[in-house]
Amino acid sequence: MDSGNKGFNFNFDFGKRPNTENIHKGSKGFKQAFSDFKQDMKIRDNNRKGSNPFKVILLTLVIMFILFFVTLPALNFMAPEFYSFLIAGIILFNVLNLIFGKMPVFKIGSISAILVGVLLLAPIVIGFFAQPIFRAKAYSTLIPVSDANFAETVTEISYDKVPVVDREAAAIIGARQMGSVQEVVSQFEINENYTQINIKGVPVRVSPLAYSDLIKYFLNFRNGIPYYVKVDMATQEADLIKLVSPLKYSKSDILMRDIIRHNRFKYPTKMFGETNFEVDDEGNGFYITSVLTKRIGFFGGTDVKGAIVTNGSTGESNYYDVADVPHWVDRVYPADLIIQQLDYRGSYSDGFINSIIGQRNVTRTTRGYNYVPLNDDIYLFTGVTSIRSDSSNLGFYFVNLRTKDAMFFSVPSADEFSAMNSATGQIQEKNYVPAFPVLLNIKDRPTYLIGLKDASGLAKMFALVDAENYQKVEVGNTVQEVINQYYMRTDTSNLPGEDANELTIKIEEIQSVVIDGNTIYYIKAAGDDVVYVGTAKTLGAPIVFAKPGDSLKVFGNPRNNQFDILLNFQSN
Structure with a gap:
């Protein structure tokens, strides 16, 4: 046990006061040195032969105006750059006074240091108490x-x-x-x-x-x-x-x-x-x-x-x-x-x-x-x-x-990036990049419209994605085409209902119109004021060969003097 303490010698003498002579001498020496420094600076300030103080102030203002002209800070106490501008002005004035002026460097420098400290600390302290940790409700x-x-x-x-x-x-x-x-x-x-x-x-x-x-x-x-x-x-x-x-x-x-x-x-x-x-x-x-x-x-x-x-x-x-x-x-x-x-x-x-x-x-x-x-x-x-x-x-x-x-x-829905991924998944072989979507109202449902861009950065195709069910996707070459396709797929208003009729009509006149890539057929029947309308997609191939005099079977719901054809034509 004793051998473990041979290297240590503890001597506690509680009755003896510590020797503070060197400490007092050191403290006295620092005070004396600082006093000598101030005295020396006063002598130097008294012997300086610089320019008139007003010239230094004027030169400072000219340079600060140039700085203002270049940087354009807001002269507003709420603007952080205003404090930086003031600090720059104070430092510039002290430098010019040191080089060209004759105002007391130590005194002016001391005052300037206090001002710079205030300009630095005030925004930090005041800004700290305006943070959300203290003012969360105001931020919200x-x-x-x-x-x-x-x-x-x-x-x-x-x-x-x-x-x-x-x-x-x-x-x-x-x-x-x-x-x-x-x-x-x-x-x-x-x-x-x-x-x-x-x-x-x-x-x-x-x-x-x-x-x-x-x-x-x-x-x-x-x-x-x-x-x-x-x-x-x-x-x-x-x-x-x-x-x-x-x-x-x-x-x-x-x-x-x-x-x-x-x-x-x-x-x-x-x-x-x-x-x-x-x-x-x-x-x-x-x-x-x-x-x-x-x-x-x-x-x-x-x-x-x-x-x-x-x-x-x-x-x-x-x-x-x-x-x-x-x-x-x-x-x-x-x-x-x-x-x-x-x-x-x-x-x-x-x-x-x-x-x-x-x-x-x-x-x-x-x-x-x-x-x-x-x-x-x-x-x-x-x-x-x-x-x-x-x-x-x-x-x-x-x-x-x-x-x-x-x-x-x-509206609980898929986020925009899920919709973008769903859209590109429909045409992944083209390697198109989706743009951030636009939110539209399609049939009273929030629907993402997404431009699909090629390597040139331009939208070559478009996708409509149901925001509430992003698995429902339509892709087309134009906005009108993709909207038409979306309506055709989701529109159930023309499905046969309780008032559905099956009719056999004789074509008096038939006209086709191509609207944005979709062929629409308008048919006038003999002795009938109703205009029959349908697309090539819903009517099937036989409609291409329909001509005046043919008898056609239609089935659907008449509304507003128009009959939306839903089944294939059967031509005689």
């Missing part, structure tokens, strides 16, 4: 959502207004159209914004031209940008449209004609969101800039409070609160901001702790979104799924991008 109510009935709210739209072009495809289609106009393509290129809007009730994507380079800018800036590209989202056709008045302000302009800089100098305190190009119904080009605010505390809960509408030709800018934005404007709220607020609603409605532990009723949006034209507005739509992501949706959100009016449709 950033976007009010009302429950709605899908069939009653989302009306069926005609096939020629169904949007099937996404931004990627619009860029490809627009580039092809641009390349066909040599005198334009040599001077301009297309801005890749491609905003989806409605023009006279038709969903389109629009993007203005942009100056190709600095030399082309100086050659053309006096006349401005004369054209924009419009891509019809239903027909996949692009047109180069001449503006009523050329754009003299744009994102490709420089100095004070840059649209962001132009608005920043007119509204220096407003926080800008995204800026989108839009065209009104008269063909005038405008830029719509969303104006942001903070709804929670001083730094939390980003939201839109209004928009700046700028005439791209004259540069005239007007600010509108959200409620007063002109109705022809389609895009005020950024899509990413809407998705963020919907996720806050799904996560924090029952408190922050529940979003981490238990996760009762916690939902999130699916991994994508798209846009749907509705009542001459653009609505963002996305699915709502549980936090555990089980490849199914609880329903759908529809949000108006001008007003932020939001609706939730409780």
Whole structure:
């Protein structure tokens, strides 16, 4: 036992005070050294021969103005970049004073260090108490959502207004159209914004031209940008449209004609969101800039409070609160901001702790979104799924991008990606890539319309997938074809019912019409006012040889003076 402690010698002397002489000497030495340093700095400050302090201040302001001109920060206490701008100004002033000034470096530096510390810590501390952990309920109510009935709210739209072009495809289609106009393509290129809007009730994507380079800018800036590209989202056709008045302000302009800089100098305190190009119904080009605010505390809960509408030709800018934005404007709220607020609603409605532990009723949006034209507005739509992501949706959100009016449709369904996989499974031999779907009302049922794109990025085929039963899939070469096929397969209104009749008629006249690849037969019978209608698919091969004078047997339900033929013709 003793041998194990030979290397240790413990000496506890509780009655003896520790020797603090060296500690006091060290402390005294540090204080003395610091005092000597201050004294030395005072002597140096007194002996400095620098410029007049006002010259240093003026030089600081000039450089900060240049920095403001380049970076364009919002001079708003809610904007994080404002604090960075102030800190940069304080550091710049101290550097210039050290090099050129004669103000006391130590004193000015000490005050500056305190100011920088406050500017760094204040946003961090205040922002921390505005986080969801403290304000979960406030975050969950950033976007009010009302429950709605899908069939009653989302009306069926005609096939020629169904949007099937996404931004990627619009860029490809627009580039092809641009390349066909040599005198334009040599001077301009297309801005890749491609905003989806409605023009006279038709969903389109629009993007203005942009100056190709600095030399082309100086050659053309006096006349401005004369054209924009419009891509019809239903027909996949692009047109180069001449503006009523050329754009003299744009994102490709420089100095004070840059649209962001132009608005920043007119509204220096407003926080800008995204800026989108839009065209009104008269063909005038405008830029719509969303104006942001903070709804929670001083730094939390980003939201839109209004928009700046700028005439791209004259540069005239007007600010509108959200409620007063002109109705022809389609895009005020950024899509990413809407998705963020919907996720806050799904996560924090029952408190922050529940979003981490238990996760009762916690939902999130699916991994994508798209846009749907509705009542001459653009609505963002996305699915709502549980936090555990089980490849199914609880329903759908529809949000108006001008007003932020939001609706939730409780429709248990397959999520968008399951529908996309189901669509490609029908034509897997073609190796087409599905675009993110558009949600349509087909026969009062939520139905995904999915563009199937080839290697060029353009939609070559289309699929309709029943959202509630994604095993029901129709695939066609055009939107009209796939919708017709879907109706024919799901429509049971023409099946023989209690009032079904079996008739033998004599053909007086027969006409066939090809509509989007489908042959439709219209038959007038002798001594009968009813028009008999049927397709080659439902009537069978014998209808091809039917001629006036033939007797035909039909069976179906007469309605509205029309008889939908369901059985094969039997010609004599």
